[in-house]
Amino acid sequence: MSTTTPVIQLKSPRLYFTGVMLVNPAPTDIVQGINVVIGANGAGKSTLGNILEKGWNFRTNVITSPLGKPSVKKIEFSDIHSLPGLNVEYYQQRYEATMNDEVPTIAEILGDKINTPRWQELTELFRLNGVEDRKINFLSSGELRKLLIINALIDPVDVIILDNPYIGLDQASRAILDDAINALNSRGFTIVLLVANPRDIHPNVTQVIPMQNLTLLTPLTDIESPARVQSAVMHLFDYAINVDDIPLPPAVDNEPVDVVMKITDGHVNYGTRAIIEGLDWEVKDGQCWALAGPNGSGKSTLLSLICADNPQAYSNDITLFDRRRGSGESIWDIKRRISFVSPEQSLHFHPAGDVATIVAQGLNDTTGVFIPLKPGQKELAMQWLRLLHLEHLAPRSISTLSGGERQMVMLARTFIKQPRLMIFDEPLHGLDYARARAARAIINHFAARSRDSRGRYPLSLIFVTHYADELPECVTYTKTLAKKTCN
Numbered sequence: 001m002s003t004t005t006p007v008i009q010l011k012s013p014r015l016y017f018t019g020v021m022l023v024n025p026a027p028t029d030i031v032q033g034i035n036v037v038i039g040a041n042g043a044g045k046s047t048l049g050n051i052l053e054k055g056w057n058f059r060t061n062v063i064t065s066p067l068g069k070p071s072v073k074k075i076e077f078s079d080i081h082s083l084p085g086l087n088v089e090y091y092q093q094r095y096e097a098t099m100n101d102e103v104p105t106i107a108e109i110l111g112d113k114i115n116t117p118r119w120q121e122l123t124e125l126f127r128l129n130g131v132e133d134r135k136i137n138f139l140s141s142g143e144l145r146k147l148l149i150i151n152a153l154i155d156p157v158d159v160i161i162l163d164n165p166y167i168g169l170d171q172a173s174r175a176i177l178d179d180a181i182n183a184l185n186s187r188g189f190t191i192v193l194l195v196a197n198p199r200d201i202h203p204n205v206t207q208v209i210p211m212q213n214l215t216l217l218t219p220l221t222d223i224e225s226p227a228r229v230q231s232a233v234m235h236l237f238d239y240a241i242n243v244d245d246i247p248l249p250p251a252v253d254n255e256p257v258d259v260v261m262k263i264t265d266g267h268v269n270y271g272t273r274a275i276i277e278g279l280d281w282e283v284k285d286g287q288c289w290a291l292a293g294p295n296g297s298g299k300s301t302l303l304s305l306i307c308a309d310n311p312q313a314y315s316n317d318i319t320l321f322d323r324r325r326g327s328g329e330s331i332w333d334i335k336r337r338i339s340f341v342s343p344e345q346s347l348h349f350h351p352a353g354d355v356a357t358i359v360a361q362g363l364n365d366t367t368g369v370f371i372p373l374k375p376g377q378k379e380l381a382m383q384w385l386r387l388l389h390l391e392h393l394a395p396r397s398i399s400t401l402s403g404g405e406r407q408m409v410m411l412a413r414t415f416i417k418q419p420r421l422m423i424f425d426e427p428l429h430g431l432d433y434a435r436a437r438a439a440r441a442i443i444n445h446f447a448a449r450s451r452d453s454r455g456r457y458p459l460s461l462i463f464v465t466h467y468a469d470e471l472p473e474c475v476t477y478t479k480t481l482a483k484k485t486c487n
Helices: 045-054 079-080 091-093 106-114 118-123 141-154 171-186 226-232 298-307 311-315 331-335 344-349 355-364 377-387 403-415 434-453
Strands: 006-010 014-017 020-023 028-029 034-038 072-075 159-163 189-197 207-212 258-271 273-284 290-294 319-321 337-340 421-425 460-463 476-481
Touching: 014 045, 014 403, 020 045, 028 189, 034 045, 045 072, 045 159, 045 189, 072 141, 079 258, 106 118, 106 141, 118 141, 118 171, 141 159, 141 171, 159 258, 171 189, 171 355, 258 311, 258 460, 273 298, 290 298, 298 421, 298 460, 298 476, 337 403, 355 377, 355 403, 377 403, 403 434, 421 434
Parallel strands: 034 189, 034 207, 072 159, 159 189, 290 460, 290 476, 337 421, 421 460
Antiparallel strands: 006 028, 014 020, 258 273, 258 319
8 A cells, every 4th residue: 555644635525616616525635646536527626626726725625734835736738828928819820920920939938947957857858858949839739738747847846736637648758747757756746637537547646536526535545556446436437428319410511522631742841840741641532530640740730731720731732622722712611611629729719609609600610700600500509518418518608617528518519510521639638538438439420320321421530649549430541640850
């Protein structure tokens, strides 16, 4: 049994943070070592992290520590917006050279921190050497996550809380993060990992705190093996959907198409840095592809060419839906036939309106631009919300949702149109085990319906993930990108 020396003690039976109440039936300790808090999306994990970091002065919360008031730092993906000097307003901005003049480099954001031995040590550990001169909006989601963790570890801290730290990281980066957590643990730091998937339980975990329905359950401290712990927490994930209730598409694109997407000798450069070089790839109508490659290999940049978000598409030989790009079609002609979701898109997505309206806007080919809804669009959005058990979120602002709830809303927004080409860039980002399984089931259903309906609902698919077990079974082709080794 690992040590269970308490560092933070949650003593009150109710814990509050900004209008959310967690039930704490018995006093719960955060112990020295590696603590894993696990539960489904909406279970209260992020709220617990906020309480540990910022809830000490709430009159209703009884929180103590043998250290007095320890220094606690919580990190989540959206924290990138809190970095000083950050001025990235919208998703496509990073691809528009003239709009990036005011976007700072990593060196400009972090200042003197990059001149410290600790910075050099951490960037080498996380394989971010030479990142200092890059503009922040050119980093991939995995690179952004590693940068946030490095930034937090430079300053003195007693307890570090990582909210879904593994999402967006490739296998090599996951191993690097595990090693870094082990190193911190050996130096006496206390680590709290908030995770939504049993596979993300750290191999050297000290204790596991399950959460369900905004309630802290009895911690598991007798850790015999990660596999046994994973089995012990599977009951937390009981979410399921009925794919027979998936709505039909609001419109059907039956125009015969041979080549959905083709790029020949593709290239993208930013200054002297080559992101993509000599790329050849063809996606035929009805094919389902995986797009693979390590963090920073250019996957998201490639997708930006396909989705008409990157002006460098005009300098490339790209065919979309049997038509050479730049031959007179508008951006909206392209976007009408594509649905797309990605972590970066979600990160810079600040829409107006309630959740139901945001989902319905997925029918209108825009991101972050409000277009008046047509009759029946909001009703279709509600069908999707009911299918995904999200109808209770319909009147809320997306800014009030947990990370997993927000991602489910973004998926509903992507699913609703069911166009000719669906592009999923790490679509399971932040989803718990059961909701990720449900999302894959929906994608498989789309593909099966396309094949079983004699072409009535033709569909092609590109799916990006770092993990083979996340791929829907309908995916039968793979394109792998390699990361460039020089700038």
